Amino acid sequence: MIKEIHIIDCNNDLIMTLRELFEEERAFRFRNINPEKLDISLKSIPSLIIINEESANTDVIELCKKIRKNEDNSITPIIVITCLLY
Numbered sequence: 742m743i744k745e746i747h748i749i750d751c752n753n754d755l756i757m758t759l760r761e762l763f764e765e766e767r768a769f770r771f772r773n774i775n776p777e778k779l780d781i782s783l784k785s786i787p788s789l790i791i792i793n794e795e796s797a798n799t800d801v802i803e804l805c806k807k808i809r810k811n812e813d814n815s816i817t818p819i820i821v822i823t824c825l826l827y
Contacts, residue, residue, distance in 0.1 A: 743767075744788040747774045749804065751796045755822075759791075776804060783811045790814075794823045 746769055748756045756773045763769050774782040776799045790808060794801050801821055808814050 743770050745770050745772065745785060746789045746791065747772050747782050747787040748791050748793065749774050749776055749779065749797055750793040751775060751798050754796070755791070755793045779804065779807060783808065783814050786813050787817060790817055790819045792819065792821045794821055 746759075748759065748771060750756065750773055753773055756771050759771055763771075772782070772787075776797050792801055792804060797804065805819055805821070808817065808819060
């Protein structure tokens, strides 16, 4: 079963790094999500949501609250990371 992982990030740096790290693993599908289109993303009920705090360009706490208020995603794991990718 393929696990869908949504990356909330305004650029593609993090998703490119994760795809590179997991290129041999076919069990994960990564999707880059713009914070403004979070509602559309939540309809697919991802297995995991990763928020890149550095480039989300929005309040991370509010993003997490929005995810938790969504009935289908109230228990979806959320990871918030702060990273500078060069």
